[in-house]
Amino acid sequence: MGLRAQVRTRDGWAVQHAVVTMTDMTGAQVLRAGADPDGVVAADVPLVPGPYTVIVTALGYAPAASTALVTASGRAEVGTVVLARAGGVELPPPGVWTLDPAHSTIGAVAQHLGISSVHGRFTDFGGRIEITPDLTGSRVEAVIAAASVDTGNGLRDKHLKSPDFLDVEAHPEITYRSHALTPAGPDRWTVRGRLSLHGVVRDVDLDLTYLGTGPDPWGGVRAAFRATAELRREDFAMNYNQVVQAGISAIGTTLRVELDIQAVQGGLPGA
Known part of the structure; x- marks a missing residue:
């Protein structure tokens, strides 16, 4: 149960400092978790089945928002989230x-x-x-x-x-x-x-x-x-x-x- 996601740049590199925030349809925050050094976000938090909004943020990148559906098992698989540089501009990792x-x-x-x-x-x-x-x-x-x-x-x-x-x-x-x-x-x-x-x-x-x-x-x-x-x-x-x-x-x-x-x-x- 909980949330699983990977956060990457468009070149496929991990965004290590990404933060994933999950809210229900009323806008109430139900989960907030940071990415590990591989850009993987894993949070074992019980979630009520239904639709949620997932927002991914990271310093220097434009935020990305999507809708995720929590299944009857209480699990949401967000998959890979690709972040673009803020302002739409790109350079290699620092x-x-x-x-x-x-x-x-x-x-x-x-x-x-x-x-x-x-x-x-x-x-x-x-x-x-x-x-x-x-x-x-x-x-x-x-x-x-x-x-x-x-x-x-x-x-x-x-x-x-x-x-x-x-x-x-x-x-x-x-x-x-x-x-x-x-x-x-x-x-x-x-x-x-x-x-x-x-x-x-x-x-x-x-x-x-x-x-x-x-x-x-x-x-x-x-x-x-x-x-x-x-x-x-x-x-x-x-x-x-x-x-x-x-x-x-x-x-x-x-x-x-x-x-x-x-x-x-x-x-x-x-x-």
């Missing part, structure tokens, strides 16, 4: 998440000759994401080795590493540190931070999409994100250009940054 460079890509796209695009990426980087219970307090930081730029062309990469562009000897690291996080949709966020590039520090916003969380083959838990930003080269003192016929610049004035990120809960395996 804690520190470490970027996995082996399964992540930091890339940039520049226009070439006004008719096509050149794609590049950085192969040496690291970082961490800290998700806080109050999601707006979450933080992102990343460090990229500027000399790891790779566009698939050795001569072009050598030029990009020169003082005309990244000047990797004088500025070996590109860093990004966030200072604010604001929701922009059900799975979307605006990350506001400071980018240090080519010796210049500027405010840069990332348009972030959270793709979900799940277990990996190595016994860990991973979260996936996609993010984009647009940079103006002149904002970072990279003014080199070559004008070809008809006044067309060889290299576009803007860069589109594209990030595909996997982050591992805690640290990387073997780290």
